[in-house]
Amino acid sequence: xxxxxxxxxxxxxxxxxxxxxxxxxxxxxxxxxxxxxxxxxxxxxxxxxxxxxxxxxxxxxxxxxxxxxxxxxxxxxxxxxxxxxxxxxxxxxxxxxxxxxxxxxxxxxxxxxxxxxxxxxxxxxxxxxxxxxxxxxxxxxxxxxxxxxxxxxxxxxxxxxxxxxxxxxxxxxxxxxxxxxxxxxxxxxxxxxxxxxxxxxxxxxxxxxxxxxxxxxxxxxxxxxxxxxxxxxxxxxxxxxxxxxxxxxxxxxxxxxxxxxxxxxxxxxxx
Numbered sequence: 001x002x003x004x005x006x007x008x009x010x011x012x013x014x015x016x017x018x019x020x021x022x023x024x025x026x027x028x029x030x031x032x033x034x035x036x037x038x039x040x041x042x043x044x045x046x047x048x049x050x051x052x053x054x055x056x057x058x059x060x061x062x063x064x065x066x067x068x069x070x071x072x073x074x075x076x077x078x079x080x081x082x083x084x085x086x087x088x089x090x091x092x093x094x095x096x097x098x099x100x101x102x103x104x105x106x107x108x109x110x111x112x113x114x115x116x117x118x119x120x121x122x123x124x125x126x127x128x129x130x131x132x133x134x135x136x137x138x139x140x141x142x143x144x145x146x147x148x149x150x151x152x153x154x155x156x157x158x159x160x161x162x163x164x165x166x167x168x169x170x171x172x173x174x175x176x177x178x179x180x181x182x183x184x185x186x187x188x189x190x191x192x193x194x195x196x197x198x199x200x201x202x203x204x205x206x207x208x209x210x211x212x213x214x215x216x217x218x219x220x221x222x223x224x225x226x227x228x229x230x231x232x233x234x235x236x237x238x239x240x241x242x243x244x245x246x247x248x249x250x251x252x253x254x255x256x257x258x259x260x261x262x263x264x265x266x267x268x269x270x271x
Contacts, residue, residue: 043069
């Protein structure tokens with residue numbers, strides 16, 4: 001398959017998955033509706049933000065983008081396949097859900113396809129509860145393992161370890177949440193296999209998020225529970241602004257600041 005066809009198939013998948021998430025989230029929420037906003041990239045291409053603030057979802061964003069351009073000299077050396085050229089093409093989907101109820105975890109998911117002189121997939125999914133629940137953790141990780149085992153039964157342990165190491169706040173000496181999977185530079189020299197894995201990660205993340213939200217959405221909570229959630233969100237903000245490589249990539253490549261910072265919760269507190 002030619003590279004242009006691969007680019008087309010990947011970007012179409014991210015768009016269709018965006019539509020699937022948005023439709024399901026609106027059905028769960030009942031009151032909220034996604035508002036869409038298109039943005040243009042400083043190179044070429046751009047993206048589309050989809051943000052909803054409703055009853056169940058205090059704030060959820062599902063963004064897609066397809067962009068191309070040249071890496072700046074100071075950032076180029078940090079990216080694979082840029083020894084001979086600073087040109088890049090990238091397409092992906094990014095989802096962050098901050099829930100009204102403290103009893104429902106926050107969710108993060110993204111997958112992407114990048115092309116320089118090299119090509120690869122990256123992404124993952126993780127969950128950040130205010131109140132850890134063993135059943136939720138087991139549900140989420142079971143779905144992540146299923147997505148990995150679809151392609152390679154060695155993936156889960158490796159990608160789970162990556163996630164645990166990546167979503168960690170060194171300055172707090174604590175994990176951001178209960179983990180999930182995280183991978184980058186995935187290229188097995190079998191593009192169809194890798195792309196099918198990316199699709200499976202998206203589908204299993206969809207299943208996990210819906211199952212956990214539906215299980216907890218009618219549970220009662222109080223002001224004390226909300227206070228704990230807001231403090232937990234503060235940790236989320238700290239990670240995304242200090243340590244997250246995706247935030248840096250977006251800012252360094254001229255992406256939409258509004259779309260990049262979509263991951264920020266609507267409210268948070270610090271002690």
